[in-house]
Amino acid sequence: MRVYNRRLWQKICLCCVLFLFFSTAHAQWWRFGADSDEPVFSDLLFNRVNALRVDRSLTLGKDELNNGRVQVRGRVEIQQGEIGNVEATLDGGQNWIEIPFNEQGLFAFEFQPQDEHVYRFRIRSFSTTGESSNEAVHSFDFKVSTENGQALALAALHKLIERYAARDHSGFMALVAQDFAGNLSALDSAISNDFRIFDAIRIQATPRRATESEGRWSIQFGYNREMREIRSGKNFTDNSVSSLVLVRENDGFKLRELATPLIFGLSGGADVTTYNEAAAAGHKIILVDENGKVSMDVLGARNDASGTASASGPRGPENWWPSNLRLGAKNQNRLVDLIFDIPGLNTNAESVINGYGRVLESARTANGPWQVVRQINHLHHVFFMNEDWQGPVTFYRVRIKKLSTGELSPPSNVVKVE
Helix, strand or coil: CCCCHHHHHHHCCCEECCCCCCCCCCCCCCCCCCCCCCCEEEEEEECCEECCCCCCEEEEEHHHCECCEEEEEEEEECCCCCEEEEEEECECCCCCEEECECCCCEEEEEECCCECCCEEEEEEEEECCCCECCHHHHEEEEEEECCCHHHHHHHHHHHHHHHHHCCCHHHHHCCECCCCCCCHHHHHHHHHHHHHHEEEEEEEEEEEEEEEECCEEEEEEEEEEEEEECCCCCEEEEEEEEEEEEEEECCEEEEEEEEECCCCCHHHHHHCCCEECHHHCCCEEEEECCCCCEEEEECCCCHHHHCCCCCCCCCCCCCCCCEEEEEEEECCCCEEEEEEECCCCCCCCCCCCCCEEEEEEEECCCCCCCEEEEEECCCCCCEEEEEECCCCCEEEEEEEEECCCCCECCCCCCEEEC
């Protein structure tokens, strides 16, 4: 039997950080099936990695630590009543440490893990009347691997290509993130369509750049692709540049975003892609339309070639366009809370607006260039919480996305955070 219960907390420098986070307005979130007086964790991050839905284990690379440390932060909420305490353990429950939290339920603590040591993490909360959160929901093993995060991300890219070339639908979809930024069902259908349309798929990808930001690995790669259309027996080939975004989940890196030109799910178009790879402009690529017709066209020559919808000219604001983006709060741990309005949609605390998603973009200057830092495919909230402010000055703006068509609203006003 391992004996490190009390010594664990002596060796690990556990610094509890009370969030100084005050917000003017928040929509309520609630987990389906939870009692109204039961505390529920609605956010849980290990540094920049989302750990809210980790099942059995979570592994971080050494390059994903902050000065050798892990900060665990998040939010606990309760529909009726008040939160009484929050506590966590790293040894399966032998020792618990109480974590300070504020009136919004925001909490954080940090520790310095040992390489390859398995920590049996659990976190729980009690209401002031003694009701407990479901401890089993957030109970998993955690360790820091000596492997390099970039190497693991690149290996995940090649695994996606391998499963796609093998026309392995279930194997490919197992490598897609739960919070895929495009339309997940559309991607599922598009992959199935690809495998009905093509065989003899060969893709050679050469990574050009791999960068990490806010827990996401963005990989730009050149590719040579050859595919045979089953119906005609004709071979189609193209070579261009594309990119994708990967996030770490409990069992490894998963696909979160796809750029145009699409390397996977060619028939998915705007329902699947969330941004354009600028380096591919003017390249001739393989396209599949909604009827399954295969063609070659220059990227950007037509709206459908770009994979994004475009406005047909100036027009007035529509009722689903965002406005009045504002800073709800900023705290000492470099987290910001951004709130916005959608005048034509009912986004009160009890509403879930189906068919729309929200997209957050950031830039170093007010004029861009802009990059997508988060996309969520529902409108249960009209805010982005716990965004990792990079400083010293960051500009933010919001767009709304129609999930059925991929159409993006014009951007909201720009907010400066410094």
